[in-house]
Amino acid sequence: MNSKYLKSLDEGFSYQTLKLEASRCLLCHDAPCSKECPAGTDPAKFIRSVRFDNLKGAAETIRENNPLGAICARVCPTEKYCQKGCLRSGIDKPIDIGNIQRYVTDFEQKTNMKILKKGVENNKRIAIVGSGPSGLSLAALLLRDGYKVDMYEKESKLGGYLRCGIPAYRLSNEVLDYEIQRIIDLGLNYHTNTTIGKDITMYELKTYFDVVVIAVGYSKGKILEMFKDNPYVETAVDYLKRIKENDGNVLVDDNVLVIGGGDVSMDICTSLKILGSTNVTAVVYEELFEFKASKKELEDARKHDVTIIDGYVPTSVHNNTVNFKHRRLPYDLTMTADKIILAVGQTYDVENLDLKIDKNEAITKTNYQIDDSNVFVIGDISINKEKTVVGSVKSAKEALYYIKQYLGGK
Ligand SMILES: Cc1cc2nc3c(=O)[nH]c(=O)nc-3n(C[C@H](O)[C@H](O)[C@H](O)COP(=O)(O)OP(=O)(O)OC[C@H]3O[C@@H](n4cnc5c(N)ncnc54)[C@H](O)[C@@H]3O)c2cc1C
Numbered sequence: 001m002n003s004k005y006l007k008s009l010d011e012g013f014s015y016q017t018l019k020l021e022a023s024r025c026l027l028c029h030d031a032p033c034s035k036e037c038p039a040g041t042d043p044a045k046f047i048r049s050v051r052f053d054n055l056k057g058a059a060e061t062i063r064e065n066n067p068l069g070a071i072c073a074r075v076c077p078t079e080k081y082c083q084k085g086c087l088r089s090g091i092d093k094p095i096d097i098g099n100i101q102r103y104v105t106d107f108e109q110k111t112n113m114k115i116l117k118k119g120v121e122n123n124k125r126i127a128i129v130g131s132g133p134s135g136l137s138l139a140a141l142l143l144r145d146g147y148k149v150d151m152y153e154k155e156s157k158l159g160g161y162l163r164c165g166i167p168a169y170r171l172s173n174e175v176l177d178y179e180i181q182r183i184i185d186l187g188l189n190y191h192t193n194t195t196i197g198k199d200i201t202m203y204e205l206k207t208y209f210d211v212v213v214i215a216v217g218y219s220k221g222k223i224l225e226m227f228k229d230n231p232y233v234e235t236a237v238d239y240l241k242r243i244k245e246n247d248g249n250v251l252v253d254d255n256v257l258v259i260g261g262g263d264v265s266m267d268i269c270t271s272l273k274i275l276g277s278t279n280v281t282a283v284v285y286e287e288l289f290e291f292k293a294s295k296k297e298l299e300d301a302r303k304h305d306v307t308i309i310d311g312y313v314p315t316s317v318h319n320n321t322v323n324f325k326h327r328r329l330p331y332d333l334t335m336t337a338d339k340i341i342l343a344v345g346q347t348y349d350v351e352n353l354d355l356k357i358d359k360n361e362a363i364t365k366t367n368y369q370i371d372d373s374n375v376f377v378i379g380d381i382s383i384n385k386e387k388t389v390v391g392s393v394k395s396a397k398e399a400l401y402y403i404k405q406y407l408g409g410k
Pocket residue numbers: 075076077129130131132133134135152153154155159160161162165166167194195196197215216217218219237240263264267349378379380381386387388389390391392
């Protein structure tokens with residue numbers, strides 16, 4: 001165990017800071033923050049409850065709208081969602097909605113509230129393939145509505161990228177286990193170490209269940225052609241998985257070059273610095289003003305002395321030396337490192353799942369359903385554009401409507 005890696009970088013609010021932050025809310029009518037939350041978590045309503053010291057009511061608002069409220073509180077890029085809409089920004093700075101939500105869901109856990117309840121059972125059976133945030137939130141909503149749910153996961157533990165991608169200093173296994181246990185307690189029947197398409201076929205699932213939901217995410221890191229089969233190269237998602245599975249107990253290289261500048265890149269950069277790498281340099285295609293990483297993650301990387309070089313594309317590689325050129329300016333750059341990590345995006349792995357993927361790497365169905373079959377697709381791999389945790393919750397909520405409609409019409 002590496003205690004530095006496991007320690008949360010953000011300690012959250014005390015009761016005093018919670019009350020102070022909630023008192024800054026302007027109590028807007030028709031609040032824009034609520035409209036900007038993809039999952040409809042309704043911050044305006046739960047902040048109002050916090051102001052009136054009704055933490056129980058606040059917890060109920062969060063849970064009724066978002067089955068993964070405690071996780072979203074920690075990992076949502078809030079500046080792109082709820083806080084983007086906050087009118088308080090026009091006066092000083094937006095309300096820290098994530099930390100208010102975190103305090104309230106911590107209160108829910110400490111007081112052992114059970115807000116989501118198992119619904120009256122009906123005889124419809126649903127299989128969910130994949131246990132990331134989209135699969136987990138859909139499972140919670142279906143169980144609440146009385147469906148029988150079986151979840152299939154190829155890894156040994158549930159959670160998808162919540163378990164094996166997002167670093168422990170941002171999302172601890174304790175919080176994740178708590179969220180998952182609440183869903184298991186609703187009656188989830190889960191099967192780990194089971195790969196659909198290999199251990200069980202899609203045909204078997206489609207025949208046995210009323211509905212099959214594919215929630216397999218983008219589970220592979222992309223590798224640019226020039227880096228293929230290079231022994232110095234590893235993808236960021238593979239590296240992050242190794243770090244998280246070992247609670248940060250891994251030996252890291254001293255000088256690391258990371259290529260890419262999104263959230264995954266910032267996660268691997270900060271993780272490596274926390275774990276003891278001396279020099280970590282991220283070379284990024286985008287220039288600083290167009291950076292994709294969330295503000296919080298970029299700040300974390302900077303606080304940990306990660307060097308960021310923006311605006312460069314790799315042109316060639318020889319062993320552990322990479323040449324770059326600037327996108328706009330006549331500059332070249334050559335970097336040599338002990339390790340090269342690629343954080344240039346993720347892609348799907350849908351072998352034997354009978355799925356047709358379009359050129360945008362998504363399944364183009366607005367109702368999440370594949371043709372007229374009993375197969376639905378949610379999460380990162382679906383039509384949903386928000387490739388985030390709260391975006392996954394959104395896709396699950398929307399798909400629930402169409403699944404019920406499909407079953408009702410059957
Ligand atoms: C390093 C990293 C950091 C991130 N940080 C953030 C963040 O801070 N905030 C945020 O909002 N989003 C973040 N994201 C994005 C977010 O994690 C994803 O958008 C989200 O996890 C997608 O959820 P999902 O349910 O579609 O799939 P996933 O989380 O990818 O889960 C899919 C699951 O399906 C399983 N599976 C795949 N194929 C099969 C099969 N054939 N049979 C059985 N099981 C299968 C996989 O093992 C996996 O467990 C991050 C992503 C990464 C990689």
